[in-house]
Structures are given as structure tokens and as C-alpha cells.
């Protein structure tokens with residue numbers, strides 16, 4: 001079977017077709033936006049075309065408003081004309097047509113600083129003084145791969161602790177309120193830029209305006225760092241700077257429900273078919289690019305993996321179910337909603353019967369890099385099983401790296417929180433952190449197609465092995481009831 005999986009991918013790969021549709025054709029897939037809905041519909045249609053069963057969207061609870069951007073331009077008008085590389089922040093308001101306004105700079109983003117500036121803010125576009133007025137040096141390669149020897153010892157990665165979230169939430173809250181206050185004081189727009197937004201890459205994410213009770217915030221754009229630092233120097237030199245900002249957005253509030261999309265290959269063993277092996281990744285993205293590596297890549301790999309198995313006509317003992325999630329970028333809320341609905345709530349650990357039937361959940365969400373191994377998520381009992389399953393892929397760069405560490409910040413955490421064996425693969429980093437993650441450069445051409453093809457083969461093998469194994473995978477002891485760490489809940 002492993003050789004058949006390898007051959008199917010080598011001879012009939014559909015990775016470029018899937019990638020093109022999810023990125024170029026669907027476009028940005030901000031949760032509940034038209035692009036996200038195109039994604040749900042396309043995934044449903046292709047899964048049906050492949051002959052998968054029970055394909056379709058599934059509501060998981062209330063998400064909030066959708067948002068799409070139809071126009072987003074920023075230009076320097078005085079002292080001379082120049083186009084500025086800038087992208088609107090999701091869920092911000094539209095400007096009243098194209099607004100021309102003078103630029104001022106605030107030293108800090110808080111109400112005291114706004115009060116100090118007083119009437120000077122009225123009718124202006126505001127920028128914030130950067131903490132570090134330099135750009136990162138260019139001597140370091142953007143893309144990297146792991147060495148073979150480091151894989152078993154990879155430390156904890158992407159883990160967001162309760163303490164970090166507790167520090168982080170007041171920041172989000174105060175940023176939201178300060179933006180509203182700035183608008184109340186008469187500002188027309190807000191500019192920001194992160195230090196890594198260089199060489200044409202602009203990182204743009206954030207925005208709380210989707211959720212119930214939140215208002216849309218001031219028109220806001222993230223700009224390239226080089227443009228931003230030039231504007232800073234002109235303002236500091238007391239030169240008059242006039243900008244023209246034109247942001248036109250649409251909010252969607254007809255259906256506030258959030259949706260995931262699922263499809264299955266049903267198991268055939270009379271006693272085991274009620275057990276399920278799940279695979280997935282998040283379908284939603286930010287809006288500055290087309291979400292190719294975050295997380296088109298995970299969707300492409302998981303779709304290709306289940307296509308390979310279906311095409312080969314596997315007759316799995318257990319049911320195989322793909323699930324692509326919404327709302328991951330707002331705090332894993334699509335997968336968490338699914339887990340609460342089907343398996344139980346980590347708050348009280350009152351588990352539902354389905355929880356006992358999930359053999360494993362496999363997730364992919366660390367960019368376009370090929371699979372180099374897997375994290376056991378602190379479950380040492382799966383270590384030797386996974387090592388054996390990786391062995392046939394030594395010639396493809398996955399020589400058996402099994403790290404006993406935890407990795408977080410994505411959807412397997414929702415499953416892990418209720419005691420379901422849930423795993424994220426180790427992937428080569430490529431240029432994920434430096435260039436594509438949440439940036440305007442998260443586009444098709446930054447996908448590595450051979451890496452995705454390799455990953456699809458390995459995922460298909462893991463899913464097949466899990467579906468055919470005599471026993472379910474060994475589980476960790478059940479976690480104690482605890483408020484879910486990603487359950488962002490800060491009422492306004």
C-alpha cells in the first residue's frame with residue numbers, strides 16, 4: 001500500500017490543481033468572507049467529485065461578521081507623488097471615498113498621548129513612532145531546512161501559554177479601545193508597520209471587529225517598512241506630508257455562523273467503522289495574500305492525501321474523515337467549536353460518546369515545507385509506532401524524526417484539550433516565518449510543490465496505518481478540566 005501511495009502521487013499528483021483553486025481561484029479566505037465561502041464550496045464540490053461521502057459544510061457556532069476589501073490604496077501626495085505599499089487591516093472601516101489628509105506621528109498608542117496631541121489629530125492620518133527605526137540586515141537567508149540530527153530533539157515550538165495570552169489580551173483590548181478613541185478625536189486613518197515588512201513583504205493581520213459587540217475600527221493600513229521610515233523622517237524633519245487613503249470594505253452580517261467543511265471515506269469493518277481517523281488544517285486565511293502557505297498548504301496536503309486513498313480504492317477498517325477549519329486565525333475557534341459540539345468541552349471535561357471513537361487527528365499548519373517527522377505531543381507511547389510508520393520515507397527526507405515535545409498554536413490543540421490523540425507534523429521551515437506567514441507574499445508562487453507532494457504521501461500513509469491498525473492509538477491520561485487556553489473571550 002505504501003508503494004501504491006507513492007506511485008499514485010508520482011504519476012497522478014493533483015497538488016498543483018488543488019493549490020491553484022484554493023489560492024488563485026478562491027482568493028483570500030478570511031473567515032465568513034466571500035473568499036472563504038468560495039473555499040467551502042470548492043472543497044465540497046471536489047470531494048464529491050472524488051467520490052467522498054458526507055461532503056459539505058458544517059456549522060460550529062457563532063463566529064461573527066465577514067469582511068472583504070474592494071479597494072485599498074495609499075499614496076504620498078505632498079511633497080511629491082509616490083505610491084506606498086500598504087494593505088488594509090481586516091474588519092476596519094471604509095474611508096469616505098479617497099481622503100486626502102496631512103500625516104502626524106504619535107509617540108505612543110494610548111489615550112494620554114492622544115489627549116496631549118489634542119486638536120492636532122482632527123482630520124489627520126496618524127502614524128505611530130516605530131520603536132526600532134531600522135530594517136533587519138539582509139545577510140541571513142530567508143529560507144531554511146532542518147538538519148537530520150536535530151529532529152528528535154526539537155524543543156517545544158509555537159506553544160502559547162496561558163500566561164502569554166493573559167498578557168496579550170489586555171493589549172488587544174486596549175489597542176481596540178485606543179483605535180475607537182482616536183476616531184472619536186477626529187483622526188481619519190491609522191498607519192502602522194512591523195519591522196520585518198521589508199523588500200515588498202507587508203505583514204498584515206489582526207482586527208477584532210468580526211465578533212459580536214465589536215464595532216469596526218478606524219480605517220487602518222499596514223505599510224512596507226521602507227515607506228514607513230521615510231514618512232517618519234519627513235515628519236520628524238517638520239516637512240508637510242499629505243497622503244491619500246482610499247479603503248472600501250464590505251461587512252457581511254446576514255449569517256453570523258462559522259462553518260468548517262468535512263468529507264469521509266467510510267470504514268468497512270463492522271466493529272471498527274464507527275471509529276474515525278481525522279486529518280485536517282485550517283481553510284481560513286488573512287486577507288493580504290491568498291493564504292497559500294497559511295494554510296492553503298495544509299488543506300492542499302490533506303485533500304491530496306484523502307484523494308490518493310480514495311483513488312486507490314482503499315477499504316479502510318475505520319472511517320477516514322477530512323475536516324478543514326474556519327476561524328483558526330481568530331483563536332482556533334472553528335476546530336474548538338467542532339470539538340465542543342462532537343467530543344466535549346475542556347472547561348468541564350464532560351465528554352460525549354464520540355470522543356472515545358476518534359483514533360487520531362493529524363494536522364498540518366507550519367507552511368509549505370516537506371514533512372521531516374512528527375511531534376508526539378508528550379505522548380511517548382506513540383513514539384515507536386510513528387518511527388516505524390516513517391521508516392519507508394527515509395529516501396524522501398523523513399528519516400524518522402519523532403520529537404516528544406509539544407507544538408501548539410493550531411487546530412490539533414482543540415482535540416488534545418479533550419484527550420484525543422492529536423498531532424502536528426514537523427515541517428521544514430522554508431521561508432514561512434520570514435516571508436509568507438500572514439503577509440501579502442502568502443501566494444501560490446511561495447508554495448513548494450515537491451514539498452507538498454512529499455507531505456501528502458506521508459499523511460496518506462499515516463492515515464491509512466491508523467485506519468487499519470488492530471487497536472486505536474494509545475492515549476495520554478485525560479487532561480483535568482481547565483478553561484481552554486485559546487478561548488478568546490473578552491466582552492466589550
Ligand SMILES: [Zn+2]
Nearest residue numbers: 282294295365
Ligand atoms: Zn495557520
